[in-house]
Amino acid sequence: MLNFIEKTMSLIVQKYGGTSVGDPIRIKAVAERIKSTVDAGNQVVVVVSARSGVTNDLIARAKALTPTPDEREMDSLLVAGEQETIALTAIALHAIGQKAVSRTGAGAGIKTDFAHTKARIVEITGGDIKNLLDDGNVVIVAGFQGVNANGDITTLGRGGSDLSAVALAAALKADICQIYTDVDGIYTADPRVVSTARKINEMAYDELLELASSGSKVMQARSVEFARKHNVIFEVRSSFNNEPGTIVKTEVSTMENIVVSGVAVDKNQMKITLVQLPDEPGVAATVFAVLGKAGVTVDMIVQNVGRAGKANLTFTVSKDDSAKAKEVLEKASKELGGATVESMTEIAKVSAVGIGMRSHSGIAASFFGALARAGINIELITTSEIKISVGIALARADEAVNVLHQAFDLDKK
Amino acid sequence: MLNFIEKTMSLIVQKYGGTSVGDPIRIKAVAERIKSTVDAGNQVVVVVSARSGVTNDLIARAKALTPTPDEREMDSLLVAGEQETIALTAIALHAIGQKAVSRTGAGAGIKTDFAHTKARIVEITGGDIKNLLDDGNVVIVAGFQGVNANGDITTLGRGGSDLSAVALAAALKADICQIYTDVDGIYTADPRVVSTARKINEMAYDELLELASSGSKVMQARSVEFARKHNVIFEVRSSFNNEPGTIVKTEVSTMENIVVSGVAVDKNQMKITLVQLPDEPGVAATVFAVLGKAGVTVDMIVQNVGRAGKANLTFTVSKDDSAKAKEVLEKASKELGGATVESMTEIAKVSAVGIGMRSHSGIAASFFGALARAGINIELITTSEIKISVGIALARADEAVNVLHQAFDLDKK
Numbered sequence: 067m068l069n070f071i072e073k074t075m076s077l078i079v080q081k082y083g084g085t086s087v088g089d090p091i092r093i094k095a096v097a098e099r100i101k102s103t104v105d106a107g108n109q110v111v112v113v114v115s116a117r118s119g120v121t122n123d124l125i126a127r128a129k130a131l132t133p134t135p136d137e138r139e140m141d142s143l144l145v146a147g148e149q150e151t152i153a154l155t156a157i158a159l160h161a162i163g164q165k166a167v168s169r170t171g172a173g174a175g176i177k178t179d180f181a182h183t184k185a186r187i188v189e190i191t192g193g194d195i196k197n198l199l200d201d202g203n204v205v206i207v208a209g210f211q212g213v214n215a216n217g218d219i220t221t222l223g224r225g226g227s228d229l230s231a232v233a234l235a236a237a238l239k240a241d242i243c244q245i246y247t248d249v250d251g252i253y254t255a256d257p258r259v260v261s262t263a264r265k266i267n268e269m270a271y272d273e274l275l276e277l278a279s280s281g282s283k284v285m286q287a288r289s290v291e292f293a294r295k296h297n298v299i300f301e302v303r304s305s306f307n308n309e310p311g312t313i314v315k316t317e318v319s320t321m322e323n324i325v326v327s328g329v330a331v332d333k334n335q336m337k338i339t340l341v342q343l344p345d346e347p348g349v350a351a352t353v354f355a356v357l358g359k360a361g362v363t364v365d366m367i368v369q370n371v372g373r374a375g376k377a378n379l380t381f382t383v384s385k386d387d388s389a390k391a392k393e394v395l396e397k398a399s400k401e402l403g404g405a406t407v408e409s410m411t412e413i414a415k416v417s418a419v420g421i422g423m424r425s426h427s428g429i430a431a432s433f434f435g436a437l438a439r440a441g442i443n444i445e446l447i448t449t450s451e452i453k454i455s456v457g458i459a460l461a462r463a464d465e466a467v468n469v470l471h472q473a474f475d476l477d478k479k
Numbered sequence: 480m481l482n483f484i485e486k487t488m489s490l491i492v493q494k495y496g497g498t499s500v501g502d503p504i505r506i507k508a509v510a511e512r513i514k515s516t517v518d519a520g521n522q523v524v525v526v527v528s529a530r531s532g533v534t535n536d537l538i539a540r541a542k543a544l545t546p547t548p549d550e551r552e553m554d555s556l557l558v559a560g561e562q563e564t565i566a567l568t569a570i571a572l573h574a575i576g577q578k579a580v581s582r583t584g585a586g587a588g589i590k591t592d593f594a595h596t597k598a599r600i601v602e603i604t605g606g607d608i609k610n611l612l613d614d615g616n617v618v619i620v621a622g623f624q625g626v627n628a629n630g631d632i633t634t635l636g637r638g639g640s641d642l643s644a645v646a647l648a649a650a651l652k653a654d655i656c657q658i659y660t661d662v663d664g665i666y667t668a669d670p671r672v673v674s675t676a677r678k679i680n681e682m683a684y685d686e687l688l689e690l691a692s693s694g695s696k697v698m699q700a701r702s703v704e705f706a707r708k709h710n711v712i713f714e715v716r717s718s719f720n721n722e723p724g725t726i727v728k729t730e731v732s733t734m735e736n737i738v739v740s741g742v743a744v745d746k747n748q749m750k751i752t753l754v755q756l757p758d759e760p761g762v763a764a765t766v767f768a769v770l771g772k773a774g775v776t777v778d779m780i781v782q783n784v785g786r787a788g789k790a791n792l793t794f795t796v797s798k799d800d801s802a803k804a805k806e807v808l809e810k811a812s813k814e815l816g817g818a819t820v821e822s823m824t825e826i827a828k829v830s831a832v833g834i835g836m837r838s839h840s841g842i843a844a845s846f847f848g849a850l851a852r853a854g855i856n857i858e859l860i861t862t863s864e865i866k867i868s869v870g871i872a873l874a875r876a877d878e879a880v881n882v883l884h885q886a887f888d889l890d891k892k
Contacts, residue, residue: 130503132574143566153556161545
């Protein structure tokens with residue numbers, strides 16, 4: 067049933083997200099899956115998130131007290147969610163006759179730095195996990211949390227439970243880290259947009275990273291980067307069925323036969339055009355320094371030289387950051403030779419990602435040809451070694467994804 | 480405003496129950512009260528419970544998985560409730576400019592034995608609380624929880640947060656322990672039953688213990704016993720107003736002028752009559768041994784010798800235990816010479832409590848005289864040095880409480 071694990075005895079880290087432990091019925095299903103993995107002869111460490119909604123509820127309770135809650139206490143607050151699910155998961159395992167013990171992040175020896183609410187893992191000792199496993203236990207570890215050198219509880223920020231799982235897998239030298247979620251795996255495109263989208267069986271860390279930065283929301287880049295750095299093979303799969311998911315690992319040669327692995331879209335971008343910039347060296351650098359200081363990340367960039375020694379600069383930022391970007395640019399107008407924000411337009415970024423691009427030519431031609439034939443106008447372009455992204459009108463985003471999905475034969479096995 | 484604490488700089492432990500931290504508005508009110516206590520020049524340690532309903536919700540989630548959840552994991556589960564409220568209380572204090580730090584039971588050095596879900600406190604080190612206080616912090620401690628010598632989280636059972644507060648007050652040598660709840664203090668009778676009931680200003684530990692065993696639900700006997708043993712003065716008062724509450728302490732001479740402090744009623748009693756018992760020495764002992772082994776506590780007892788060498792035995796147990804009592808007695812019928820349970824009737828136990836009874840005569844005469852004049856029939860009687868209790872028909876319980884309240888002039892200052 068669990069394809070990967072029947073072949074041989076392994077140490078497996080399984081991570082279950084908030085929807086997978088959302089109610090007693092789901093928790094029982096999770097317990098059954100864990101037990102069947104143990105019954106197949108494996109040792110299992112489980113990382114669980116808080117129930118869906120609990121973390122947001124706790125944040126809302128704190129924000130009802132003050133808009134700027136103390137971060138140390140926020141961490142102390144937020145871990146309550148996982149404290150609940152580790153215990154319930156252990157109880158569910160006991161109920162079906164499986165030995166199990168729960169451990170907090172601190173109990174699992176997940177040591178972090180001092181950055182409350184967004185701590186970075188500095189070391190994982192694993193605590194007594196190895197002994198507990200050898201004693202026949204499943205060990206349930208609270209995701210998203212750790213402890214700093216002062217003994218204070220910390221949390222790892224968004225996507226933290228995935229990171230806990232991948233990092234534990236690295237520390238314990240697990241054979242695989244299975245990320246159970248509410249989707250079947252990683253798809254060639256969003257199935258809600260492209261009806262012929264297929265699940266990808268295998269992909270490289272770099273591809274998933276590019277997809278993540280292109281709007282695919284399956285996993286935070288941070289966990290993927292950690293996995294890549296420590297060479298942790300992981301699988302993204304559904305806790306709602308027994309289908310194999312998508313295995314993510316270091317590039318293997320067969321991967322290169324697939325030129326483009328997936329097409330992604332990010333509809334949360336704002337295109338900002340600055341006009342009346344002095345056409346002098348260093349001006350663009352000043353613009354991006356101003357934005358960087360305000361914590362605004364710039365994505366795609368186009369610069370046009372205008373007339374009379376003035377230039378225009380067009381770039382995209384996340385829609386969430388756009389108001390702040392406008393504010394700091396207007397404040398810096400003098401410094402920027404009187405430049406002004408001429409327009410802010412919502413756009414979509416559409417990307418094709420594939421590790422095979424490195425060794426195949428003509429990908430760009432196929433990409434732009436497909437969009438041209440569909441009459442979709444391209445406003446900005448950015449590329450990496452394994453990705454091509456374009457900014458286009460938001461209204462045509464889904465169409466563009468479908469056109470590209472077809473152009474690269476992603477609907478075909 | 481806070482009568483006790485304005486006079487002198489003190490170390491005060493304040494405990495807030497579940498209704499007092501039930502929502503952001505209530506938590507803000509708690510924070511204001513704590514801050515005003517600090518502003519009056521005191522050091523404050525705060526013990527909080529889980530929000531009302533949270534602990535029961537967590538128990539329900541576990542019971543949805545299995546009727547008999549593992550107790551170690553239950554403890555790990557239940558502490559999530561206080562984990563939330565300590566953090567929120569600290570956040571609320573920061574929001575009004577008061578330094579505050581939260582600590583779990585383990586963090587406060589509350590060491591317990593190994594009895595999960597009903598652990599007993601064996602030691603309180605206080606952790607770094609003293610230093611934190613000296614550094615200007617309010618320290619918020621999670622009630623109801625501790626840690627055993629294995630490092631496993633434990634909980635203290637029902638009323639555990641009161642116990643945490645009283646025990647911390649003892650360990651820290653606090654000047655007073657204030658128990659904030661949703662009632663104004665301890666009354667001469669239940670104000671819902673007796674309209675002229677008054678709040679008692681001061682009472683002895685023993686009086687409160689007798690009231691607790693007589694159906695008054697303000698505090699668990701366990702916490703009162705701990706306070707008595709360690710001589711912790713505590714005050715039961717409301718978190719919804721600024722009125723002084725009831726101070727509970729070792730007996731002082733002025734207390735003896737008040738002969739009866741309060742009248743209590745317990746409507747949760749079942750009277751059981753066993754008939755056809757052999758009229759032999761040791762039979763009653765066997766009955767109570769059978770019940771004791773089943774964990775059933777017997778309260779009031781009356782034995783009548785019948786005819787033909789047979790006796791009747793009447794006693795009361797908590798209504799919750801009555802089915803179990805019947806079951807074990809029927810099983811033991813042979814051992815008891817063929818005795819059978821003749822009847823089970825719901826009754827009320829009405830009690831008058833007062834430390835002054837010890838040195839005043841005629842209390843019993845007043846007590847029984849008042850009930851006789853009202854025509855209330857007495858079915859069972861039990862007395863202690865400072866209490867008289869009677870079992871009467873449930874339907875006349877409220878009337879009896881009023882009659883006694885008046886007979887002992889409890890409506891008069």
